[in-house]
Amino acid sequence: MAPLMEGLARPLYLRFADDVPRLCGVIHRTPFATGPAIKYYMLNLLDISINSHRLNFPPNTFQKIPSSATNGFVIDMRAPNTMIDQRTNGGNAYRVVMTAIMQHYDSFGLQKRNLPTTGPRYQLCYYDKPGFHQHPTMTFHFQEADYLVEGRFMYIHFVEGGFFCITILPGNGVSILGVHHQQNMRIIYDCNVNELQFYPKNCIYDQVS
Template identity: 35%
Template sequence: MDSLQSLVALVSIHLLVLLSDLQFTSSNKTATTFSLKLIHRDSPESPIYPGPMTFRERVERYRKISDSRVSRWNQINMHNRAVQPNIMRPRVTTDDGYTYLVELEMGDPLKTVYVVMDTGSGITWIQCLPCQECSPQKFEIYDPRNSKTFKKIPCNSPICYSFKCVDQQCMYSLDYLDGDSTEGYAASETIHIKDEQGLYTHIADVFFGCSIKTHIDTADNSSLETGIMGLDTNPLSFISQLGSFVLRRFSYCLVNPTNSSTPLFSYLKFGDDIGFIGGAVQKTPFTKHPDFPNGYFVNLLDISVDNKRLNFPPDTFTFKPDTGEGGFLIDSGTVLTYIQDTAYSKLEEEIVRYFSPYKDLVRNQDCSPPSKLCYDAPMGFPLFPTITYHFQGANLTIAPENSFEVDYEEKSFILSIAPQPRLSILGAYQQHNIRSIFDIDSNVFAFVPDDCSKDD
């Protein structure tokens, strides 16, 4: 195991040295700051807009996707299986997945592609022509043969240490735990970033996977995206490649897709422009999880409901080497928030106690899985509690609208938190209207309440 860790460390050093030579050219003096449009897949601005949906349709779909992703997180247990470097984290989507798409311009001439933002993945990849086995796509597949700046990674490149050389070509291959896979050329391309004045920053030689064999198992046999933008701390991730150019820092502010009165897009921001409007920024350090070394974990100490501390034992959410359980993950690709079973029971008990004085509420035993707590309620019931996560050195208070999904037509509501046995995860629904800042060099997760509909 020590020799394997030494090899991984050596490869990482080679990659970081290589990627430090990325070429940046700009007509903008503030090139270390840029933003990419972040579009919810259900937005009318999305290239895969599904059309209007009812509240129930959204709830059913988001829960199905969320539970599917979490079940695959739980399959990863490095303590109980051999190390397999090409086995990746769960995809951000399955079926009609819950996704935030990043609008990205690349190549010469410029082409627009849409990739899924995923803080739980490392490698960025897109589908490329000519395909051998490409998944159906609802917009044009990228054709590198038309780009003057496309390059295949040579077999003697340090990047290829992580992959394999086939017929003198560096080929990457990623297998996801749900059976999906992507395979193709290890390549590089120029990325183009346009600012508000229309000036471009050109980032040459950004590594990505050019997929010519893609298997994505979807309900309607149609793919939702061209690929994935990996934003974890893997040396080959998008944020790691940009490195000191953007201070290894990015942020996002997720709009609420169920609120049709607000814009369903915001921005993925890099570098100095972390984008919050105001308020006191809080910070908590990242912690390491041995099963997910590139994931964004923080130290959760306790939880409050309506300002009442639940007083969990100090080690409730910490990683436990003997069982492989524990850890609190910040994840943009999971919809719901998940709390470990034993802690969830206490949380649910306190929420039920909070609602007990209101006799016009009726607990419904037929909740949409994986949720366990839902109520029938009179029209306009307004009395929902806040939920606060007490991290090391910081407190994240979740507004009621981000913890309870209210169906005004059916006069009911449902808790956007569910139990599960292994990891605790802060999902996207509870991150709405919170500026989330990932500062890798400072090793901190920072956050502040924000109005994501005014993000610019």
């Protein structure tokens, strides 16, 4: 999808069957699960990295519990922000991820800001620092494929307040790959083989052909 540029609304194109553009470049592929009892496309998330630092979550941390109606990791084009579950198998994955991100920003001496009182419940915000561009990347290590979120898509900037917030929210029972982390990524759902295919692309030039 195209970047969510401030003040620049762009259409989102949803294509089907033969209208899907021909794949090009290095295509990443990971299986998804779906079915009558599953409302979303569920992905097998194995681990997460912040920059090159792998967080080394225990096996099955993000797996869906068969007896539970929630849990697991899904991709959702209706969810604006990514969510990391606070109740993953064996611990609080959200806290682990946010601690790693906080340590990155704190190492540059950025000053934390009080959390916004309106809008999404962002949990980590910092005041702007002139010339600062060292935003961390985030990699979702899926089964057979790595999904990289660029640093520029890890935060939302509030110009009037002179601060930015990390666009990851705490999940309660499920983890979600949201729209903010789908920017500049061509994503294809191949239901013939139950496979999610994706690759980086400058989607700002997308148009109806």
